[in-house]
Amino acid sequence: MLEKNHLSIIRAVDTEGSLTAAAKALHTTQSALSHTVRKLEQQLGTAIWLREGRRLRLTQAGEYLLAVAHRVLPQLAQAEERVRQFATGGRGVLRIGMECHPCYQWLLKVVSPYLQAWPDVDVDVKQKFRFGGIGALFGYEIELLVTPDPLYRRGLRFEPVFDYEQVLVVGRGHPLAGAAYVRPVDLSREVLITYPVAIERLDIYNQFLLPAGISPRRHKIIETTDIMLQMVEGGRGVTALPRWLVEEYAGRMAITAVRLGRNGIAKQIFLGMREADLEIRYVQAFIALARDRSTGS
CATH class of the missing domain: 3.40.190.10 (Periplasmic binding protein-like II)
Known part of the structure; x- marks a missing residue:
């Protein structure tokens, strides 16, 4: 099975010029790297390199895999960085459900400065959950629920904002x-x-x-x-x-x-959320800003 480390090896050999230099760049030994390459070639049923004296020349299959490596590895690196940002609460999508008809005007006053403060977080307001917000929270359709009538359930938290x-x-x-x-x-x-x-x-x-x-x-x-x-x-x-x-x-x-x-x-107006999301920084920031922008306090 083709894995990320295989693509990394192919790219490193092309960049460094030899198995020895590639092994050093990847912080492994040449024997370990050679073993990985031989095993991959056996699995694929084709050679990746042809040895011409002291030089390695990519086969047609190797050329294809090198092109894949140049395309896929940067995408994977970006995906890993994005996931790290999600994990630390620095990037994501904040979906807000509304169970308060007249609160939309208030919400606009919160969303505008929030988007400026959190440029890597998108906001989407779901008005269809006017009175089905609890199910939407449990179903991971929204992250926050704006409601004047909280229904306390295990796994949910409701924070009063004004x-x-x-x-x-x-x-x-x-x-x-x-x-x-x-x-x-x-x-x-x-x-x-x-x-x-x-x-x-x-x-x-x-x-x-x-x-x-x-x-x-x-x-x-x-x-x-x-x-x-x-x-x-x-x-x-x-x-x-x-x-x-x-x-x-x-x-x-x-x-x-x-x-x-x-x-x-x-x-009171409450913001409902899943307890598991309480530590997400951009969720915490929205709650803090909502309290700060309270028109009723």
Whole structure:
């Protein structure tokens, strides 16, 4: 079987000019090198060199293997270096799954400086894992999961990166716009706009409406944040979003945030990962930068 060391020998003999010089360059003995070559020729069923006096001349098969050595050995050396970089966390692909619809804008603020700081690490954001992120982590489809609702499982770690408050969003002309806070019953007459997420995973329902036994007048689903907030601005309904995101949009849209209940709804964003990946340097760096760029802290 042709191996890397065989190609190294063929290249060394061509470069150094003799078996003796090649053995010295490869830090072995001439007898060991000659034995390896004879064994390879027996396995291949053909000679690699022809001896012409004190000179070695490559056969046609030897010329072919020399060309392979010149092409393959640098590729293998580069591959080994890349793998060493992967092992030390200096190079790789960081695939991020999203289980937080409104967090995409926040993530962009983290990714841009991260790419500058880690030029040998690529970033890919997978939004299809909005609510299947745990399986994606276990299936090695992603390295990090952005989620406000961690599901703790053996082999996974969830690191909190920032706190935020979930608030009701209304148009500035809405009757609730000036309220200190809203009560669940206040939403019984409202059209509630949400992302396409199961009700049991919506904070506005599971932490506010359902415990009070209240339902909105109508529940409307919209996929994108911009369209959702345009509907709210136009008086077509109300929605619930992180306060930091509402404040970003409030500078260019006629919307305002109102606290949900007297004490509000406190939430956290977590980064989930496999415990086996905790020591990867570029993963650690992303977590640190995410905390540093926290808009909710």
